[in-house]
Amino acid sequence: MFYLSMFTQYVGQYMKTRMQYRADLVVEIFSDLLFQAVNLIFILVVFGHTQLLSGWQRDEIIFIYGFFLVPYALFSAFFNIWDFNDRYIVKGEMDRILTRPIHSLFQVILERIELESLFGVVTGIVIMFYAGSNLGLTVRWFDPLVFIVLVIGGALVYASIFIMLASIGFWSDARTSVMPMVYNIGNYGRYPVDIYNKAIRFLLTWILPFAFVGVYPASFFLGRTEWYIYALLTPVMGALFFTLAIILWNIGVTKYRGAGN
Amino acid sequence: MDKYIEMIRIRFLMMLAYRTNYYSGILIYSINIGAYYFLWTAIYGGKENIQGLSVIQMTTYIAVAWMARAFYFNNIDREIATEIKEGKVAIELIRPYNYLGMKTMQGLGEGIFRLLFFSVPGMVIVSFIFPLNYTSNLLTWVLFGISIIFSFIINSQINLLTGIMTFFLFNNDGLIRAKRVVIDLFSGLLLPISFYPLWAQNIMNVLPFQAISYIPSMIFTEGFQGKEIIEALIYQFVWVLILILPIQILWLFAKKQLIIQGG
Numbered sequence: 001m002f003y004l005s006m007f008t009q010y011v012g013q014y015m016k017t018r019m020q021y022r023a024d025l026v027v028e029i030f031s032d033l034l035f036q037a038v039n040l041i042f043i044l045v046v047f048g049h050t051q052l053l054s055g056w057q058r059d060e061i062i063f064i065y066g067f068f069l070v071p072y073a074l075f076s077a078f079f080n081i082w083d084f085n086d087r088y089i090v091k092g093e094m095d096r097i098l099t100r101p102i103h104s105l106f107q108v109i110l111e112r113i114e115l116e117s118l119f120g121v122v123t124g125i126v127i128m129f130y131a132g133s134n135l136g137l138t139v140r141w142f143d144p145l146v147f148i149v150l151v152i153g154g155a156l157v158y159a160s161i162f163i164m165l166a167s168i169g170f171w172s173d174a175r176t177s178v179m180p181m182v183y184n185i186g187n188y189g190r191y192p193v194d195i196y197n198k199a200i201r202f203l204l205t206w207i208l209p210f211a212f213v214g215v216y217p218a219s220f221f222l223g224r225t226e227w228y229i230y231a232l233l234t235p236v237m238g239a240l241f242f243t244l245a246i247i248l249w250n251i252g253v254t255k256y257r258g259a260g261n
Numbered sequence: 262m263d264k265y266i267e268m269i270r271i272r273f274l275m276m277l278a279y280r281t282n283y284y285s286g287i288l289i290y291s292i293n294i295g296a297y298y299f300l301w302t303a304i305y306g307g308k309e310n311i312q313g314l315s316v317i318q319m320t321t322y323i324a325v326a327w328m329a330r331a332f333y334f335n336n337i338d339r340e341i342a343t344e345i346k347e348g349k350v351a352i353e354l355i356r357p358y359n360y361l362g363m364k365t366m367q368g369l370g371e372g373i374f375r376l377l378f379f380s381v382p383g384m385v386i387v388s389f390i391f392p393l394n395y396t397s398n399l400l401t402w403v404l405f406g407i408s409i410i411f412s413f414i415i416n417s418q419i420n421l422l423t424g425i426m427t428f429f430l431f432n433n434d435g436l437i438r439a440k441r442v443v444i445d446l447f448s449g450l451l452l453p454i455s456f457y458p459l460w461a462q463n464i465m466n467v468l469p470f471q472a473i474s475y476i477p478s479m480i481f482t483e484g485f486q487g488k489e490i491i492e493a494l495i496y497q498f499v500w501v502l503i504l505i506l507p508i509q510i511l512w513l514f515a516k517k518q519l520i521i522q523g524g
Binding site: 021023024025026027028029030031032034035038041042045046048049050052053054178181182184185188191195196197200203 | 285286289290292293295296299300302303304305306308311312430431432433434435436438439442443445446451452456457458
């Protein structure tokens, strides 16, 4: 309950700060849209030169991308921790966090929320409906429920990976280029994993399980029965990785030495 | 001049202090290029070539584009924005150097560091794993070298422009992100410009972005031949000159506009 009221208070403060720079907020939402358009353009341009990508049609790929945008939007709205190392460890901000009586990760997350990213949910759903209608897909009664579960699972997978990477900062306080790179790898979950070789498929499934954010759950709605097991594993992977991430974070906090300023 | 070279050196040493995580960076970069390799192999799906590029040239293109990015990429726009927001820019302005010049030099120090400790070992490692085609023609390497220097200048100029905009917008994270997206797409990092439909190519021909990534990568993969290379280099050079103008104008206004928000 206390956590919930902290959450609403932080959101309230956040809205105030964002409204201070309205022009920037508009540009930011616009840049998000642009970012989403870039990937759509990539797919469209590529399919201008080919008909099938390992047996997947253009609209299926677009649908996967649309699905990917939804958990990704949740992730970037609430788990914007990829400058954690610079901001909290190198500059010693973590000292302040640790003196307060709320779980440190929760505070860091609250301080870094970016609610405008939630627009991605809308874009994603629009893209899915567009691609879905081209493919002649219909919405079954259980689809919305499954959708919510898979989206949360996917968002947790994404969040866990980045929480774990942020936790590394507790051991080595050097500036790290790993996060942006892993972020790039994250984009490969948007494409069908069967275009990659076994090693990369394994990596995307079990080590950096980005495939659970895009292609696996999306294949449930595309009726690709061969991937159903993976689709249903999505919430399991989300819960498992999130637990691991929290454990790693908690261990990391005990190792924090305070960089001072 | 000495002080600018000193600034390159200091930034280089600063980066050197944190070099260990660049090794893991190379590994992840390779995975990144690898994923593109599979994506493009699937896209080619047995086709001999698309838009004059074979699948090996395409993979080389992607690898070189990313490795060159390590050189020309910098965060000076974000640094300028932070210095303005924190009020540090006031101190910077009274120091006896050209602020924008100094920022560019810091970016160059970073770029040279990443070129030596990231791009070069990265290219070697990547070429062991994937079938890439590095040309043995020395001239191509020289032209590529010239071309990525232009890439660095143009990318830095665009970053300076974005950074200076903070003087007017006060908070321009959105603009910085928009700029990054535009550069990724229109510079040819993700897709060679020749893959786009013609009308889009025509638009991009009047914008500076393809000078950042498409031109050096095409020179390296020998997608450009003879006269095309010369034209491409001239295109880059002309944009270097054109971009000086808005930077100088905005900078003049910015200094008048300056509000110190703290410091």
